[in-house]
Amino acid sequence: MEFPTRTDSPSPPAPAPLGRVFVVDDDPMIRQALERLFRAAGLQTQSFASASAFFDAVVHDLPSCAVLDLMLPEFTGLEIQDRLIAMGEDLPLVFLSGQGDVPTAASAMRRGAVDFLVKPTDESELMGAVMRALTRDVESQVQKRSEKSASERYARLTVREKQVCQLVAEGWLNKQIAAALGTAEKTIKQHRGRVMHKLELQSVAALVRFLSLVPELNVKPRQSLS
Numbered sequence: 001m002e003f004p005t006r007t008d009s010p011s012p013p014a015p016a017p018l019g020r021v022f023v024v025d026d027d028p029m030i031r032q033a034l035e036r037l038f039r040a041a042g043l044q045t046q047s048f049a050s051a052s053a054f055f056d057a058v059v060h061d062l063p064s065c066a067v068l069d070l071m072l073p074e075f076t077g078l079e080i081q082d083r084l085i086a087m088g089e090d091l092p093l094v095f096l097s098g099q100g101d102v103p104t105a106a107s108a109m110r111r112g113a114v115d116f117l118v119k120p121t122d123e124s125e126l127m128g129a130v131m132r133a134l135t136r137d138v139e140s141q142v143q144k145r146s147e148k149s150a151s152e153r154y155a156r157l158t159v160r161e162k163q164v165c166q167l168v169a170e171g172w173l174n175k176q177i178a179a180a181l182g183t184a185e186k187t188i189k190q191h192r193g194r195v196m197h198k199l200e201l202q203s204v205a206a207l208v209r210f211l212s213l214v215p216e217l218n219v220k221p222r223q224s225l226s
Contacts, residue, residue: 019063019134023047024054024080025096026072030119034067037123038130051075055083060091063141065114065133067126070097070104078104081111090140092133096121150213156198164188165195166217169208 021038023045025031031047038045044062048054051074054066070077077095084091095108095116105116114136115129157165160181167177174192178185201207211217 018042019065019137020044020046021130021134022054022058022064022066022091024051024066024072025069026050027069030069030096037127041127043130043134051080051083054080058089058091060089063134063137065092065094065130065137067094067096067130070095078108078111081108081113085111092136092140094126094129094133147213147215150210151215153199153210154214154217157195161191161195161198164191165199165207166211168192168195168204169211171204 021034021043023031023034023038025034025047026049028049031049035045035047046057048057051072058066068077068080072080075083077093077097081093084093090112093108093113095105095113096119097104097116098119108116114133117126117129154162163181164177167180172180174188175185178188181188196202196207199207199210201210
């Protein structure tokens with residue numbers, strides 16, 4: 001199968017974030033064409049003829065995505081996607097297929113694929129999908145760093161301070177918290193002050209936003225008081 005090529009250097013439809021594209025395809029002509037396309041757009045590119053080689057070499061140390069052939073000798077693209085998910089690797093994926101397969105495309109998208117394109121695909125369409133994938137990865141990495149920072153700061157709190165901060169975020173007044181925890185309102189004010197200092201926050205609104213970033217807080221705050 002031939003992949004469309006151009007004699008001039010193609011440009012992406014939007015400025016490219018710095019990043020890397022992994023290409024996994026058993027057709028050397030397609031790999032070469034994709035490498036030229038992505039490198040001309042200023043992106044780092046690594047290509048692999050097999051899924052095994054890809055798994056052995058993939059390093060997600062900067063904004064990245066993968067462009068995968070749907071049908072490879074060892075694994076299908078969906079099996080590669082499942083393996084990455086099992087590894088805890090949220091690398092954004094763009095699938096290339098030799099034929100339109102609506103059920104497979106739907107399955108890939110449900111699992112989080114960025115796009116599912118049929119070969120031969122238009123260069124601008126492919127670059128658009130890759131740019132969306134890299135942008136998604138940038139946003140994901142920013143979110144992860146924010147969550148890691150929030151978890152580390154939240155861990156500074158004592159058990160009682162965590163209880164107080166969660167109730168403050170729910171909108172409880174100091175006297176209501178004091179009654180619920182069986183302590184004096186003055187004590188709650190002290191806890192509240194220490195919470196805001198340890199978390200480096202200035203307002204209740206900031207506290208609410210902060211708690212939404214703490215991964216372990218997936219339950220309603222009041223449940224922690226039971």
